[in-house]
Amino acid sequence: MNIKQIAKKAGVSVATVSRVLNHPENVAPATRERIQKIIDQEEYTPNWFARGLNFNKTRTIGLVTPHTVGSCYMEIAGGVEEVARQKGYITFMCNMERDPDIEKEYINHLITRKVDGIILMYSSLSDEYMSWIREEKIPAVLIGENELRPDWDSVKADCRDGAVKMTAHLVECGHETIGMLCGNAPENEANSILQGYKNVMKASGKKLSSKNVYDVENSIEGGYIGAKRMISEFTSPGSDVPGDQLDAIFASSDEIAYGAMDAVKDCGLCIPDDIAIVGFGNYKMSNLMEPKLTTVEEPYRLMGIYGARILFDLIEEKEKNGEESTPKHIILKTKMRIRKSCGHKERIGEMF
């Protein structure tokens, strides 16, 4: 069923039908109602392509994610998608499987398809490619730590601050030797966490050598492998207690922390008494681990929601041919979730 057939059925011209669809106020009430009735009856919906061809607007956004699993990405995605749906937009899911080539392929594809906007989550694209995107004049927002791109609109959690607080907390717990397992992705977030950690370590006069920080894959397996290595590095020669020189492990994501917990247990050690472990993110499961994982909560869903809102602001700005505004940067506060795994002595009961 197309507009012509509706017009014929109603005994009017296509223009009039088009008007009741787009500017109903310009149609005589009687005609309008008559036409509307036929539209409803026939369940007519205007052809998407023909419309797009005229408006050159898709009401579609692209969301590029590093991965489908790993709870945090999809929580952000949920926030983005919710806002998009409420705005009458629909979201292309572009999962890059942590492969930058797929990421590029997807972005090219999105631009070809004339999406109205793009959200890049924890993107790891080159400067060159980023400026190419910029030239395409397509509204875009970055979600996730991105200190290196001040010229892009972005949303992130204040990970540096979170890491500072967490490291300080570990120090307060009385831990002397604190190691860090630093996930290689999302790169920039881990870097901020690392900085926060290093600053506090130095400020509080803790030892800090290359042994303290390991780069690991941002996954459960990565955490497991990294923790094993770290434990063996921190074992006194001849000691039969593995990791006897290590007090605590700070993992740059909860996923890594899960793996680290497993490794510590496998060594026959007790968390937090032998080695304390803390994470970053507060994934849904962290409260169910044994012991419950102390971590820094990032407001993932909110990050998605804010990111989407900025994007739609940009889109609307562009539609109105407004000036390009200066990039907005939203930084959301993190929250300490003190549970059992950090070994906090005094207030442990009240802060689960």
Place this chain on the structure above:
Amino acid sequence: MNIKQIAKKAGVSVATVSRVLNHPENVAPATRERIQKIIDQEEYTPNWFARGLNFNKTRTIGLVTPHTVGSCYMEIAGGVEEVARQKGYITFMCNMERDPDIEKEYINHLITRKVDGIILMYSSLSDEYMSWIREEKIPAVLIGENELRPDWDSVKADCRDGAVKMTAHLVECGHETIGMLCGNAPENEANSILQGYKNVMKASGKKLSSKNVYDVENSIEGGYIGAKRMISEFTSPGSDVPGDQLDAIFASSDEIAYGAMDAVKDCGLCIPDDIAIVGFGNYKMSNLMEPKLTTVEEPYRLMGIYGARILFDLIEEKEKNGEESTPKHIILKTKMRIRKSCGHKERIGEMF
């Protein structure tokens, strides 16, 4: 940059440019190369809408999911999306947040946008609405248990069989009283699991009353609440050991099992010695719980991949104006993952 400008630059007609795009074999090599060079230079890509208007094909599919979090949905989604990407398609993410109204809204939207196909995950739509979709003649595939819709193409795991095996395993472990926490979503899957459970319980002469089966929300919280209730129901009057009459809990999803584990621990009980717990799904975290969770593995990613393949078969069939084939039903085998939480006595060491 549009086809006209390319044509002018190359000194040919638009038709020739269109040909090098769609039927390059019909263009003289020399002209073809000349035009191609200009196309590359200008980074010209044909207007998506104009193309669609002619082909009436979007190379887009819609994927309707119950939820973004909860690992299993997104694992399936990852499989679907991967196949779609390889086929040059792109996927609309439609997260219905467990609200059937949003689900309908999304499906209408997808149809309006003329997607080439739709995948419904664990859908809970009415018969009436389903037959409306059918009338739209849009290729569609169901993923997830769906015994009630033999006339739709579908992919599922053999949950009934999985539940049979798991229940038998619990019986073999020596458990007498086995309760079931049955998630209300995805409805049909839980039903199949329930049936498998009941059959084995009856066949092996176990007690089976209304106390044995609780409907709970399919979430960690649901599992927690359900387990608490079940434990108190199965406590002898006057006993100071909660749940002393209960040997094991079979949860219809790993998520529910997580909550149940938490509840059992909160009661001061030991898993599996006091109460054994098993789940269904084998989510990524199940191997990290303490104790590690015995469960039935569903091949989620594979379900997505197969679902997508069926969908593309349907799409290609439709393009060729082929006959509508009879619906295909793919049933994938599940796999027992015997770990510690079931309390299996003999082979426990070898089967983690």
Place this chain on the structure above:
DNA sequence: CTGAAAGCGCTAACAA
């Protein structure tokens, strides 16, 4: 308030 007609960018049938 309504209709006729041009045009959005592209494809494909038909002609040359």
Place this chain on the structure above:
DNA sequence: TTGTTAGCGCTTTCAG
């Protein structure tokens, strides 16, 4: 092999 032209379905300007 290439060009001309009629649409695809809709919106919108311009007349009436």
